[in-house]
Amino acid sequence: MSASNDANSTPSTPDGAREQKSPQAPKDKLLDHTYDGIQEYDNPMPRWWLTTFGLTIVFSVIYVINIGPIGAGDGWIADYEKTMREYAAANPAPAGGGATPEQLMALLDDEEALEEGKETYTSYCASCHGPDGGGIIGPNLADAYWLHGGDIGSIYKTVAQGVLAKGMPPWEKSLKPDQLQAVVAYVASLKGSTPANPKAPQGELVTP
Numbered sequence: 001m002s003a004s005n006d007a008n009s010t011p012s013t014p015d016g017a018r019e020q021k022s023p024q025a026p027k028d029k030l031l032d033h034t035y036d037g038i039q040e041y042d043n044p045m046p047r048w049w050l051t052t053f054g055l056t057i058v059f060s061v062i063y064v065i066n067i068g069p070i071g072a073g074d075g076w077i078a079d080y081e082k083t084m085r086e087y088a089a090a091n092p093a094p095a096g097g098g099a100t101p102e103q104l105m106a107l108l109d110d111e112e113a114l115e116e117g118k119e120t121y122t123s124y125c126a127s128c129h130g131p132d133g134g135g136i137i138g139p140n141l142a143d144a145y146w147l148h149g150g151d152i153g154s155i156y157k158t159v160a161q162g163v164l165a166k167g168m169p170p171w172e173k174s175l176k177p178d179q180l181q182a183v184v185a186y187v188a189s190l191k192g193s194t195p196a197n198p199k200a201p202q203g204e205l206v207t208p
Contacts, residue, residue, distance in 0.1 A: 099181050104152045107185035117186025120179050124171065125187075133187070134195025138168065139202045142193045150191070150206030156184045 029042040066075050107113040122131065128138035139147055148158045160180060162170035172180055 099156075099177075101151070101153045104156060104181060104184060104188075107181060108189055110185070113182045114186050114189060116179065117182035117184070117189075120175065120183040121186050124174070125183070128168070130195060130197075130199075132195040133190035133193065134197055135199030138166075140195065140199040141187055141190045142195050142198060143201050144191065144205055144207065145201035145203045146206045147203035152184065152188050155187055156180070159184055159187070 031040045031042050033040075063076075107117075121129075125138075128136055129141050130136050133141035135141065139145075144150070146154070148154060148163065158168075160170060160172040162168045164170075171183075175183070
């Protein structure tokens with residue numbers, strides 16, 4: 001009986017044949033290192049990423065070449081400078097930064113503004129131009145001779161931007177706009193005054 005059962009039984013198969021086929025091995029190459037039991041595939045960068053990167057390189061080359069004079073047109077720097085010149089010509093900045101010459105002249109009749117200007121002058125200007133404007137290291141501010149223009153707009157420009165070659169700093173970086181305008185008005189008010197020990201005239205004669 002045992003022999004008959006053995007004859008009718010299905011022949012045994014190797015263990016490997018009974019096992020399902022393992023999934024297809026990945027085509028990606030594993031990097032030859034592990035970190036905390038984790039392995040990495042040596043996958044290539046996505047094609048869209050490489051394409052975008054290549055386009056940025058092409059764009060940067062064109063952008064740099066277009067500075068000028070090489071490239072199409074005059075270049076973006078020349079275009080920018082041209083635009084700024086056109087804007088400046090169409091929108092001239094008034095003398096005195098945010099104040100026109102007329103507004104600065106009006107401060108000459110403003111006792112409060114002149115007093116504020118005098119305080120600022122005493123604190124920042126008297127050491128070079130003298131307490132009464134007669135001049136020490138800096139020129140005499142009371143006579144009719146001026147090195148950089150004697151109209152109120154030129155005075156503002158000189159005070160605001162300074163004269164670094166002569167050691168005068170740009171006061172627009174240290175003073176508030178109202179202080180700057182007030183001290184310019186005060187300096188303009190000194191013209192025609194009589195300092196105790198005036199310095200010799202310097203510059204060109206400026207007549208009203």
